[in-house]
Amino acid sequence: MDTLIQIRRELHQIPELGFQEFKTQQYLLKTIAQFPQDYLSITTWNTGIVVKITGSNPSKTIGWRTDIDGLPITEETGLPFSSTHEGKMHACGHDCHMTIALALVSAFATTQPKQNVVVYFQPAEEGPGGAEPMLNWLKTERPDLLPDEIYALHIAPEYPVGTVATRAGLLFANTSELFIDLKGLGGHAAYPHKTRDMTIAAANLILQLQTIVSRNVNPLDSAVVTIGKMTSGTVQNIIAENARLEGTIRTLNASAMAEVKRRIEAICAGIEASFECDITIDYGSMYYEVNNNEQCANQLLAFAESFEDCQAVTCSAAMTGEDFGYFLKEIPGALYWAGANCEYGLHHAKISPDEDLLTFNANFVEQFIRSL
């Protein structure tokens, strides 16, 4: 079997959540230790790793970032190399992202690049966010590991393998997590008039939250309010004293984000009054938008147009979030969508990316970095 496929399958079997990527970090360190070490310096930060490859005649330092965490999803692919970690899965392609990053370290460790290259294996992209604290550590403790330009990719199920899709400017949304706790009064299912039922309050709240995008956000802006999880109550014949909603907010600008939050708070105040309950709102972690530097995105697209068997696509912005946005806020660079040709989408329990994407993107990114 091809080495990259084998690595991807081994990583696929050990998904871990944000800042718990202990086995993943050990696997990555063990693999990197097998490459020639002459040009490498390896540093760990939290559950992440930073690998610097010293260039032969550098005029700048090029950064490449991969995320390394998995998601709390029970895998349903039925693949022989399915997750061995119950309830966790690499359902957002980070196993593929890591494999490509390892291929880059291997290529540059074997054939020295002209420029310095730093590869960042970053924890906790899905939450609570590893990019911002990793960047703060780099700035305060290891400025020698900061790049002049930085790039990253994300698999895209909807595109064929060989597609490089990106755009100059805004690519991914601002995000904010959303956690809402409702507290009422529980009691016997047969005495609803003596209770404050939080299942009913939460159900009404969800429906009202869905009016924010249709009735409060300027129709010329884009926004998403998704409640991905609702929990309430304990058993079938007890009226629920507590309920909890967990969701995410996405917008393409800061003023739409402020407006969505203002309306969430107003609607929650209304639910408190009408259902006689107490509500607390926690916005969890927020990600800065992914804003591609114009020159970096255009040179990536131009390189893709010249690369054999590659389809360069100038795509629209998407409502996905990515904490790589924190790197791009401070360092010029770009992220691209890498075609993965699969039936199921990101964050689905049956997603199974086409493994041909590994070799294609490892070659593409290596040659792109060598061209800089």
Ligand SMILES: CC(=O)N[C@@H](CCC[C@H](N)C(=O)O)C(=O)O
């Ligand atoms: C590429 C991707 O799917 N990223 C995640 C980032 C999650 C951010 C945060 N935990 C949130 O849910 O707001 C995404 O869901 O877009």
